[in-house]
Amino acid sequence: MLKEIExxxxxxxxxxxxxxxxxxxxxxxxxxxxxxxxxxxTWRFLVLQRREDLDVLPSLHPYANMMKSAGAAIIVMGDRTLNSDPYLYCDASAAIMNILLEATHLGLGSCWCAIAPSKERIDAFSNYFALSKELLPIAVIALGEGMESKGFEDRYDPAKVQWR
Ligand SMILES: Cc1cc2nc3c(=O)[nH]c(=O)nc-3n(C[C@H](O)[C@H](O)[C@H](O)COP(=O)(O)O)c2cc1C
Structure with missing residues (x-):
């Protein structure tokens, strides 16, 4: 297994x-x-570097309190003019995973926080950041130097696999 995945x-x-x-x-x-x-x-990215933007995120998202101590955040969005929502989610998720693994590789901590499909969160982010109507905010990723360390958790479960 890749070290970064572990x-x-x-x-x-x-x-x-x-x-x-x-x-x-x-x-x-x-x-x-x-x-x-x-x-x-289809992805678009809004990079947040200002302290005041990071500090406001917990008021837009109920499970993003970590943003108060993060050093940056990336909002991952999908362009609705290019594909339907399910594909925007798939495209964004693959890009998000690359960010998380690259961050791990670079020694940074990260946390994926979903925005969509919650309408409340989509509206809150769209309004606060004045996003254009074509952009669907899908997730916001917290980034920074981690002040907690967590070990490898083996989640392999043969019961979740069918072979034939
Ligand atoms: C689609 C998705 C949405 C998530 N949303 C949040 C979130 O809003 N806030 C948060 O703190 N963590 C969020 N997480 C992180 C999960 O809680 C975390 O990945 C899971 O508990 C497993 O722990 P691990 O990432 O340390 O392996 C999200 C993860 C995914 C994939």
Whole structure:
């Protein structure tokens, strides 16, 4: 198994240190190497670096308290003019996973927080960040230097697999 897959865990305590611009660019490059349905590359990204934007996120999302200590966050969105919502979710999820694994590789902590399909959260993010109508905010990823460490949890469950 890839070391990054073994090591990646959801980190919810950070030290508030800003994440370097170059590091954020590496994460975005990794995101955009992800596969997308019909190679439509439907994802769009809004990178949050300002403390005031990070601090406001828990008021837009009930399970994003970790943002108060994060060093950056990336909102992953899908362009509704390019594909239907189920494909936007699939495309975004693959890109999100690349970000989480690249962050782990770079020694950063991360946490995936879903926005869609909650209408309340979609509206809250769309309004606060004045997103254009075509963009569906799908998730927001907390990033930063982790202040908690979690070990490998073996989740392999043969009962979930059918062979034939
Ligand atoms: C679609 C999705 C939505 C999630 N939303 C949240 C969230 O809103 N807040 C949060 O703290 N964690 C969220 N998580 C993280 C999960 O809670 C976490 O991945 C799960 O508990 C397994 O732990 P691990 O990531 O450390 O392996 C989400 C994960 C996924 C895949």
């Amino acid at each position: 090591k990646r865990r959801s980190i919810r305590k950070f030290n508030k240190e800003a994440v370097k611009q170059e590091t954020l660019e590496v994460l975005l490059r990794s995101a955009m190497q992800a596969p997308t349905a019909m190679n439509k590359q």
